[in-house]
Amino acid sequence: MPYVMVQIPRTPAPPSPAPSRSVPTSADVxxxxxxxxxxxxxxxxxxxxxxxxxxxxxxxxxxxKELGYVPHAAARSLRAGxxxxxxxxAPTFPxxxxxxRFLTDLQGALGSLDYTVVQYGTxxxxxxxxxxxxxxxxxxxxxxxxxxxxxRGVAVLKRSGARAVVTLGPETxxxxxxxLMDHDVVGHSAGSHLYDRGRRRIGVVVPQEPGLEAFSAPxxxxxxxxxxxxxxxxxxxxxxYDEEAAAHLxxxxxxxxxxxxxxxxxxxxMLLMRALEDEGVRIPEETAVIGADDLMLGxxxxxxxxxxxxxxxxxxxxxxxxxxxxxxPGTEPETHKVLGATVLHRESS
Amino acid sequence: MPYVMVQIPRTPAPPSPAPSRSVPTSADVxxxxxxxxxxxxxxxxxxxxxxxxxxxxxxxxxxxKELGYVPHAAARSLRAGxxxxxxxxAPTFPxxxxxxRFLTDLQGALGSLDYTVVQYGTxxxxxxxxxxxxxxxxxxxxxxxxxxxxxRGVAVLKRSGARAVVTLGPETxxxxxxxLMDHDVVGHSAGSHLYDRGRRRIGVVVPQEPGLEAFSAPxxxxxxxxxxxxxxxxxxxxxxYDEEAAAHLxxxxxxxxxxxxxxxxxxxxMLLMRALEDEGVRIPEETAVIGADDLMLGxxxxxxxxxxxxxxxxxxxxxxxxxxxxxxPGTEPETHKVLGATVLHRESS
Numbered sequence: 014m015p016y017v018m019v020q021i022p023r024t025p026a027p028p029s030p031a032p033s034r035s036v037p038t039s040a041d042v043x044x045x046x047x048x049x050x051x052x053x054x055x056x057x058x059x060x061x062x063x064x065x066x067x068x069x070x071x072x073x074x075x076x077x078k079e080l081g082y083v084p085h086a087a088a089r090s091l092r093a094g095x096x097x098x099x100x101x102x103a104p105t106f107p108x109x110x111x112x113x114r115f116l117t118d119l120q121g122a123l124g125s126l127d128y129t130v131v132q133y134g135t136x137x138x139x140x141x142x143x144x145x146x147x148x149x150x151x152x153x154x155x156x157x158x159x160x161x162x163x164x165r166g167v168a169v170l171k172r173s174g175a176r177a178v179v180t181l182g183p184e185t186x187x188x189x190x191x192x193l194m195d196h197d198v199v200g201h202s203a204g205s206h207l208y209d210r211g212r213r214r215i216g217v218v219v220p221q222e223p224g225l226e227a228f229s230a231p232x233x234x235x236x237x238x239x240x241x242x243x244x245x246x247x248x249x250x251x252x253x254y255d256e257e258a259a260a261h262l263x264x265x266x267x268x269x270x271x272x273x274x275x276x277x278x279x280x281x282x283m284l285l286m287r288a289l290e291d292e293g294v295r296i297p298e299e300t301a302v303i304g305a306d307d308l309m310l311g312x313x314x315x316x317x318x319x320x321x322x323x324x325x326x327x328x329x330x331x332x333x334x335x336x337x338x339x340x341x342p343g344t345e346p347e348t349h350k351v352l353g354a355t356v357l358h359r360e361s362s
Numbered sequence: 363m364p365y366v367m368v369q370i371p372r373t374p375a376p377p378s379p380a381p382s383r384s385v386p387t388s389a390d391v392x393x394x395x396x397x398x399x400x401x402x403x404x405x406x407x408x409x410x411x412x413x414x415x416x417x418x419x420x421x422x423x424x425x426x427k428e429l430g431y432v433p434h435a436a437a438r439s440l441r442a443g444x445x446x447x448x449x450x451x452a453p454t455f456p457x458x459x460x461x462x463r464f465l466t467d468l469q470g471a472l473g474s475l476d477y478t479v480v481q482y483g484t485x486x487x488x489x490x491x492x493x494x495x496x497x498x499x500x501x502x503x504x505x506x507x508x509x510x511x512x513x514r515g516v517a518v519l520k521r522s523g524a525r526a527v528v529t530l531g532p533e534t535x536x537x538x539x540x541x542l543m544d545h546d547v548v549g550h551s552a553g554s555h556l557y558d559r560g561r562r563r564i565g566v567v568v569p570q571e572p573g574l575e576a577f578s579a580p581x582x583x584x585x586x587x588x589x590x591x592x593x594x595x596x597x598x599x600x601x602x603y604d605e606e607a608a609a610h611l612x613x614x615x616x617x618x619x620x621x622x623x624x625x626x627x628x629x630x631x632m633l634l635m636r637a638l639e640d641e642g643v644r645i646p647e648e649t650a651v652i653g654a655d656d657l658m659l660g661x662x663x664x665x666x667x668x669x670x671x672x673x674x675x676x677x678x679x680x681x682x683x684x685x686x687x688x689x690x691p692g693t694e695p696e697t698h699k700v701l702g703a704t705v706l707h708r709e710s711s
Contacts, residue, residue: 036523081521083497103481129495132452132481146478148432172430174385256661280658287662309629310659312605313636 037080046076057084100152102133104159118328126336141166148173154335177338191348196228200235202321202354203275203303212273213245218281221253263288279304279311282318301362316360324353386429395425406433448472449501451482453508467677475685490515497522503684526687540697545577549584551670551703552624552652561622562594567630570602612637628653628660650711665709673702
């Protein structure tokens with residue numbers, strides 16, 4: 014049944030409540046509760062600086078509920094001079110389960126510090142131009158995954174009132190705090206493991222999908238670093254994520270004379286292992302294979318796939334760094350290395 | 363190398379530009395460009411209603427650039443009475459590549475209609491309580507994936523000024539436009555396919571992960587519907603996503619007397635196929651297998667996995683529905699069925 018977007022009739026529903034004539038304001042709440050607008054603001058914004066009696070608080074909350082009033086975050090931030098909004102541009106690269114968990118964790122931690130996290134959609138402008146679009150929302154902090162933001166973008170954000178700009182990527186950017194996710198540690202772990210297993214002619218798969226260079230280049234570098242000064246050699250193997258390309262690489266595999274391969278990640282490992290198997294290349298006897306990411310599929314492959322597991326710090330640690338930076342916007346940008354890696358040795362290497 | 367969050371010293375950088383004393387305002391831009399604040403506002407907000415000469419426009423843009431001024435979206439929306447912000451709460455379920463592409467596409471389409479798309483982070487409040495948090499940002503439209511929002515949440519959003527609330531899920535909610543993603547079509551396609559292949563005792567895997575019931579229940583229903591009035595039977599197979607549970611199910615497979623299984627999706631198919639293979643169950647001779655989602659891994663399995671491919675409408679169609687709803691907030695909520703499904707028959711069924 015191919016897709017068609019059809020409008021379908023609704024089953025008759027009870028009549029919806031008549032729409033209110035206008036959006037309720039804090040003045041309406043004040044009138045109904047019999048208090049001043051300032052009192053409404055103190056109660057609904059949970060200001061602890063002002064003492065307000067419990068019955069008054071209750072009256073304000075009940076009036077707000079009755080009218081369906083919710084505070085206006087933007088108006089509040091205009092009054093306060095800054096918002097509690099932490100803006101996180103959606104990453105432009107495909108997101109794996111590790112990063113997804115990490116982001117969920119971070120958002121929870123920022124939420125418990127009373128920040129509102131919004132992710133800014135992709136598909137819009139890029140680089141410093143994107144920074145201007147983000148600045149229009151006047152976030153108090155911006156957490157930028159991946160690369161792409163330059164020092165000019167950081168300056169635009171700061172001039173618009175952002176107290177902290179934090180990048181989460183392979184490099185430091187002038188003016189911004191950096192959580193360095195240096196993927197060379199992943200390649201380094203894979204290279205050392207293969208060397209320790211006695212392998213000396215090591216291939217490294219380099220995906221050809223746009224957006225992955227920021228990860229694949231440092232992973233390749235890491236393998237090179239781990240083998241520097243040894244008798245091992247490294248061969249770069251460009252590979253798009255499709256079966257035909259994998260079959261083509263597998264067909265000339267024996268002429269390459271490799272005894273091991275680091276496949277960038279577990280999904281590329283599955284792709285290449287299938288193609289090598291179809292060519293009769295024995296794993297790990299002829300060629301050892303190691304992936305990265307520790308996906309479930311690696312445990313389901315035969316031989317079971319060795320992999321590099323990535324580790325990220327807890328969301329709480331990063332949320333506290335953001336909070337510290339917001340409170341002391343004048344301090345020097347900090348740089349933290351945040352990516353760890355562990356080899357899980359299974360049957361393929 | 364296990365993870366440690368270490369602060370590392372920065373390489374000395376050139377001194378950063380001194381932070382400006384304060385955030386530049388449109389008044390600063392007006393002063394530098396020698397025009398009124400209203401003119402600045404007309405130019406930077408691209409108002410077509412007012413004619414402004416090209417040299418004046420250029421002067422305003424240059425002054426804004428020199429001062430690093432960007433308009434304040436919130437202030438603008440306070441003046442206009444509404445924003446151009448479309449808020450999309452981040453889904454609480456794990457997102458596959460299909461949904462990710464769909465969301466990117468939709469965001470691009472909304473962006474080209476001059477909406478700003480923000481995704482609201484997960485990990486915060488749930489249900490109608492979440493609706494209050496979203497309302498604080500005063501979006502002009504809210505697009506809610508999954509279930510969880512009730513009629514009260516819709517009412518809160520509308521009272522806060524949201525002109526359109528659109529749900530993207532398995533059911534219609536009173537007061538909201540509904541893009542019905544009714545997953546019964548997926549199960550229906552799988553069930554019909556297995557029946558047409560001559561199978562009569564059909565198992566349906568039901569994942570045990572929280573958050574997946576909204577998809578797994580209608581998929582199971584769809585299989586049942588497709589076989590209603592025939593001589594085929596349906597058996598529900600609860601299965602958590604882990605190897606031990608799969609091995610346990612496979613060990614008692616032959617006692618279940620099934621000749622086919624729809625595995626909910628391709629990842630569960632891989633999990634169960636591995637376990638069945640380890641038990642010596644021949645696929646498809648003894649048991650036909652079909653997954654869903656058309657992931658790459660299905661093509662790499664042996665036998666190659668049959669699957670149900672899901673289809674969603676283009677982002678442009680949905681963006682236009684949102685835009686229409688924003689322009690005519692008084693009209694009756696619309697319901698559209700948006701999920702399509704096609705069987706890709708390979709070797710496993």
